[in-house]
Amino acid sequence: MSAQFKGAGGRASDAPHAFQAIDAHAAYDGVPVLNGVSVDIPVGQTMAVLGPNGSGKSTLMRAMLGIVPLTSGEIRIHGTPLRRFRGWRRIGYVPQRLTAGGAVPATVREIVASGQVATRRRLSFTTKADRAAVDEALDTVGLSDRAGDAVRELSGGQQQRVLIARALAGRPDTFVMDEPMAGVDAENQRALAGAITRLRDRGSTVVLVLHELGPLEEVIERAVVLEHGRVVHDGEAPEATGECARPGHEHQHPHPDPNDPDPSPADTGTAAEMIRLEVPRRD
């Protein structure tokens, strides 16, 4: 458990925060989806957001990244109001259930290296350090031996690991992952859990939307459970038979439109633009 994590409720009063949602409200077409969510995420914490389908988990992630605008409340990233935050290269976003590469015959290495676009100067060549970061990212997710293969030849679970490596290659210290385990087989889940453990051990902040804790149970330091856009639990991760498994929890997959980074991004300019660089296109 990280040194910053203190006590019940998962609050850390004096630690710097990677994210703060303060009484966050959000709506789609006037329909409320977040109804006053307040969550502080200390730097270095590995935190899961759990809850039934439609409870607002993805919306909270996207609101924290400025992709979905708040109707009221506030988001702060590394202590800065989202509107003024410019440190997007610190943030690695792994979106929900995408096919890395799609029809493009890109290799695993090319896709992973594309995660460095946001951190590189325009038209600059890759440096030795860039290439080393790609090697390290591939190693972290256990795909070094597949670097030269076309992404489309990989299984869904392996492609999910490619997306994480892609986020890693930009050398961020703060990760937001939207259901990285969804649709991933047991072996790949274990490999992903290993990768996330390594991120935690190097002091990264990791925020994950999860359907269930599964092999991440040992890695997760704190769980926030949403229901109807409200926080109904904040603290220790619930037992495997707990929040997510109780009657009434019917989590469905796949999700209907995981690739839409939202047609109406928040008025954050650079924020939405930079985050979109992290979102691979399907076409």
Ligand SMILES: Nc1ncnc2c1ncn2[C@@H]1O[C@H](COP(=O)(O)OP(=O)(O)OP(=O)(O)O)[C@@H](O)[C@H]1O
């Ligand atoms: N772009 C959108 N436009 C309109 N409604 C949306 C949009 N995205 C999500 N919603 C709706 O907002 C509600 C919350 O969705 P959200 O994806 O945040 O929930 P979730 O907890 O992540 O669900 P899931 O576990 O199914 O991914 C749902 O009712 C969903 O249908």
